[in-house]
Amino acid sequence: MKPKILVTREVFDEVLEYLSQYFEVTSNQSDGPFDPETLASKLSDKQGAVITLTDRIDPALLARCPNLKAVCNIAVGYNNIDLEACTKAKVMATNTPGVLDDTTGDFTWALILATARRLTEAEAYVRKGEWDGWKLKQFLGLDVHHATLGIFGLGRIGQVVARRAIGFEMKVIYHDVRRAPSEIEQACRASFVNKDEFLGQADIVTIHVPYSPATHHLIGKPELKRMKPTAILINASRGGVVDDAALIEALRSGAIAGAGLDVFENEPKLNPGFLSLKNVVLAPHIASSSRATRLRMAMLAAQNLVAALATGNPPNLLNPF
């Protein structure tokens, strides 16, 4: 008999076909996220699950799933999974690193350019029929070329963003919990600076760190105050890394010039303060969403699950025990 597994959200047909070769698959192709009770009851007789960042894997859920051996996230970020609780319950957890770096880096650049050059604000103006002719001072923005790009977190995605900056002839500075090896700094043409210098020097601050208690509100009121009033903030990492209320205040008061955001605290219920601001570009957590990349992510999660249940040692295991 094939092991039973759950796919918690809609995935591509080829992923379901692949999984069906190995497992008896129940899948939620209607795509709405399960509430915690439904997730627990659907998972209670399963040995594995392909999950997404909208599924919370916590002690209460694990207690209801005695047969569960592996949860495989379709995401590189895994702050939705309580790893310690998984380890205690002997449930393997995996993620999907590597396959989304370029696509997420590309989208970070989409946010940088759209925010610096006020693209969504200008587009809304054209669509509303308000454009009555060329004006010298219309939608004056920030030059990206030759500006100083500040990357908070020079991991895989931060490095992609840095390498793309070479074409814009930018100065690249970065800050991180630890300094990157010199080969990486050279390939990225990035210089390490302390947090205070970083915030004070960057024209564009872009964040590429995972969310954890240590990075909660990494950018809050004091950090926003330290940034240049002409600077913009970009976040395509995780909601909660930025204090959204403090950011709204900074955007309102002109403490910084703009922000480009793909992620929010409590998403998808974003702080309504963002909606009335013109100097913010808003996107619905789509930085990794090219067809090819989302397929690669889902397929990698499926392959992780196949390996987990077959060998007990899948690639991309987050909690070896």
Ligand code: DGY
């Ligand atoms: C990730 O992989 O963590 C992304 O945020 C998913 O969209």
